[in-house]
Amino acid sequence: MSNLAIPGAITCGVDQRRQRLFNNPDWNGLDYLDIAEDQLSLCLHFFGAVPEGLTPDNFGITGGRRICDIQVIDVAIDPSHDEEIDDCLRLTLNRRGDFSTYTLCLVDLPGIDPRFCCLDFSFKINCPSDLDCGASLPCPPMAQPSPDLNYLAKDYAAFQQLIYDRLALTLPDWRERHATDIGMMLVDLLAYAGDYLSYYQDAVATEAYLDTARQRISVRRHLRLIDYAMHEGCNARAFVTVATDSDFTIDRESDFFFITGADAVETDAGGFARLEALAAAPATDYAVFEPIGITGPVTFHAAHSRIALHDWGDSDCCLPRGATSATLVDHGDESDAAAPPHLSLQPGDYLIFEEVLGPLTGNPADADPDHRQVVRLTSVQPGHDALLNMATLDITWSVEDALRFPLCISSHRPTPDCDPVRDVSIARGNVIPVDHGQSLNQQLKPVEGIDLPGECACDAAVIEISRRALRYDVALDHAPITYAVPVAAGASAAALGAQDPRLAVPAVALADGRWEWQARRDLIGSDDDDRHFVVEIDDEGVAHLRFGDGMHGRSPDVGAAPIARYRTGSGSTGNVGRDAITRLVLRSGTIDGPMITVRNPLAASGGSDPEPVAEARLIAPGMIKAQRERAIIADDYAELALRDTRLQGAAASLRWSGSWHEARVAIDPASREDCPPSLLNAVDSALQRYRRIGHDLAVVPAQIVPLRLALHVCVLPHYNRAQIRSALLDSFSNRRRVDGSNGFFHPDNWRFGDDVALSRIVAQAMAIDGIETVYVTALQRLNAPDDRTALDTGRLILRPGEIAQLDNDPDFPENGQLVLDIGGGR
Incomplete structure (x- = not known):
């Protein structure tokens, strides 16, 4: 083992030395080795025959990380029974190796080529692996120094110079600078492409952030990510x-506009x-208004052109502010009381009240154009004035359409004539709601x-080739696209005119011959089969249609050619003045006989421009904090309850129920004292989605506190005490007064926890002419022991969940009492 030596590592592209060693009688070497399954023996294969007389001392094994010092303990020739396969030398080892690479070398053995006297191997070569077992040892090329490039190049000229500098290094002999040269053409083309891609890169980086985005579509998408709906007017x-x-x-509502x-x-x-006839006039000279909220045939009645309001034979009559009912005259000729009824008004029809004469002069030029209002009828009942032998029609409309001003029906001219003036105000039927x-x-x-x-099937057949739709980018030819708030069924005239642009949806629909596609604000909630699309308006006002990707919204089928039905005309340009709409246009056919006059007595309203x-x-960023999505404390429940427009107040408290x-949550309805169960259920359902986990919810009516109020009033001389008493009762009532104002104890004047101040009571009484002094002698909760606390402190304190009440109704004395002690006067 002392003479163990590992030859230097070298890699060659063509291994010719190995071929020379095969069947060479003078030289031999290690070709490869096999590892037994138990990893305790190795089988060595030589280029030639297995040398004889080998012992364990002729082999050395080095390497290993965790397991080292592996030794050969036995050597034996393993003969092959196949003539095509040479014998191998079986080496028995004392232990198994780890996962690292080991090196086996022949030691002190003559006739062994020094380049093939060692072999690298791994004991785990037979373990399953996705990697190639053959190691590749290419000769790596020499690293070249990187050229000095201008990485700040962003425009055409800079990219052109950059290419010139690069070519000067790679092609120093190319010096052509003529514009017609193919090389110059390629340089210009690449510089142009680089300039375009650089601009595109900058544009993408700019539109990627809300603070830097410039395009309207990009800003709209960014804001949608923070749940802010940017409106389009x-x-x-x-x-x-x-x-x-x-x-x-007219047969259909779509046949005219x-x-x-x-x-x-x-x-x-x-x-x-x-x-x-519209082709003769430029489109900029007129605005189109189409009917909304009506379907089917539309009939125009001559009797509805001008309808008289019934005054029951009296004079100086008017409909007070806040009125929700009236009586109409139901015959065409007032001189003929026996004329048959001819009014065809129905619930749901619209009616316009209009002052047509000056109340003092009877002159049409003196009529107040602000005394016009549209209402939607809720009931129509035929009647008859037996005293005057006149057919009548009793009509009512909703509280939302209550008159906003006193409507004069009849009056007198001033002295010295004192002539009666009748039909100061009239009603007009044949009313069609329209929008721009x-x-x-x-x-x-x-x-x-x-x-x-396509793909090949198991039987070698070709599966049918499928087609996938490309991204469908399409824009509408005309602009601006109409955005309108959907019309609610049975909505009052006031609700029809009140529009929130954030609730407006685009008036665009698609049909591809088989299916209808509907516009949506976004595709976040759309399923893969929903035929929805989004209308996006760019900076030029052009509408682009964006479809789904197959996951959020369905993608259009290949070959489909949809037809877009849409409307154009939106924004504040549609807010035309009164009497500006003067033409009825028929899309087809003619109507012979009638003579018509078209007008809009009220100015168009509700049109708003895009945000x-x-x-x-x-x-938008601040709206995240302003929009509450979860109720945590008591005030949150009250705030969320007030999103119901039918409420004027709400108070909430958190109580421990024992578990x-x-x-x-206590609620206070607007314009009424009682709280119907339907309103309680509606508020409860609305609050359930905001309720915090672990909180139980109870929606209850407000806690009403009836009061007892006593006043001592001194009346000035020459004033009638009875008239002063009547004025005080009217001023401190819980009703809407004749002039349209609310009485002092009207439910709309009081909110949760509002204290009752003596100063307000005295000021309310002193506003009546003829009163000299007012003293509050009692102000306390009804049926409570005598308490002068409010008189001493100047106010009656109410708890946060309480609302003051004083109806002064003798039929319901438990709802509060007003006691008047009036002296002086006459």
């Missing part, structure tokens, strides 16, 4: 009334315009695809 809505001298019907005045658009003798936008159809390009390579990118980038905490 909303279209305007209006109410159009059609006056006609005879009844007529309205436009603003355009002198170039010709109309027929009846005032109708044809769709073909024009319907269009567009044939989109077919969906392209690529062929996927600016700078504004959205500024406010868990209970979140007790």
Whole structure:
């Protein structure tokens, strides 16, 4: 073992020495070895015959990391029974090796080639492995020094110079600089490609972050990741009334629309315009408004053009502010009381109240244009005024559409004439709700695809080649796309006109001949089979359609050519003024006979422009904190409950029930004292999604605290005490007063925990003419022992979950009492 030597490592591409050693009578060497399954013996194969007289001392094994000092303990020739295979020399070892590489060398043995006297081997060569057992030892090329490149090159000129510098090193003999040279052409082409890719790289890096993104689509996607919906504006809505001298019907709501005045658009003798006539006028000269919220045939009645309000034969009549009902005259000729009823109003119809005469002069020019309001009827009941022998129609509308002003029905001219003025205000039917936008159809390009390579089946047959759809990028030809808030069934006129642009959806739908595709705000909640798409608006206002990837939303099929049905027209440009919509346009057919007049007594409203990118980038990050998604403390429950617009107040508290905490939420409805069970259930259902784990939830009505209030009032001379008493009862009532204001104890004036201050009571009473002084002699909870605490401190303290009540109703004295002690006056 002392003469053990390992030849120097060398690698060669062609191993000719090995071929020379085969069957060489003078020289021999180790060719390869086999390892037994038990890893305790090695079988050595030589280039020639196995040398004779070998002993364990002629072999040395080195290497190993964990297991070293492996020795050969026995040597024996293992004869082969196959003439094609040489005999091998079996070496028996004293122990197994580890997973490292070992080296076996022949020691003190003459006639052995020094290059093949040693073999590297591993005991674990037969263990399963995914690696190649043959080691590759190529001659590595000499490392070349890297060229000095300008890594700051970002434009065409810099890339061109960079290529010139590189070619000066690799092709020093190329010095051609003529523009027509093929080399110069390639340099220019590569510089152009580098300039384009550099710009693309910068653009991607810029659009990758919210703070640096410049494109509207990029900003919109970034904001969606933080749950902020960037809105694209909303279209305007209006109410159009059609006056006609005879009844007529249009078969479908899609067969007609309205436009603003355009002198170039010709109309027929009846005032109708044809769709073909619009071609004579530039599209910028008019705005299109289409009907919404109605389906099927639309009938226009001559009797609905102008409807009189019934005053029951009295004078100086009006509908007060807050009114939700009225009586209409239901005959065409007022001189003929026996005329048959002809009004065809139905619940759900719209009606416009309009002041058409000046109440003081009777002159149409003096009518107040602000005294116009649209309502949606909730009930229509025929009636009859037997005293005047007149057919009537009793109508009501919802509280949301309550009159915002007193509507004068009849009046008198000032002295000296004092002539009566009737029909100061009238009602107009044939009202059609419309919104801004024009319907269009567009044939989109077919969906392209690529062929996927087929696979071979087990029987050598070729499986059918499949096709996969490429990314379908398509844009709509016309802009801006209409964004509108969906119309809720049975919505009041006020709700129809109130639009939130963040709830608006694009008026775009697709049909590919088999399926309908629906627009969505995003595809996050879409399944793989949902035919949804997203409309994205770029900086130029062009609408791009983005489809699913097969996981979030379905991808269009190869070859499909969808047809897009969409509307154009949106934003504040649709907020046209009153009486701006003046034409009814028929898409097909003609209507002979009636003479019509089209107008919108109320200005269009609700149109808003898209949210600016700078504004959205500024406010969106802060909305994460502003939008609460979980109720943790009591105030969170109250805040979340107030998202229901039917509530004017809410108070919450956390109580220990003995087993868990209970979140007790008290709610105060708007415009009413009682709390219906349906509202309690709705608020409870809405709060369940925000409830913290471990909190029980209970939604209850507000705790009402009835009061007893006593006033001592001194009246000025020459004022009637009875009138002062009536004024005080009206001022401290819980009703809506004649002038439209709320009484002092109206439910809408009081919130949870609002203290009752003496100063407010005195100020409310002193606002009445004829009162000299007011003293509060009692202010306490009803049926409580006499307590002067409120009189001494100046206020009656209420707890956070309590609301003050004083109805002063003799039928329900338990709901609060007002005691008046009035002196003086007459």
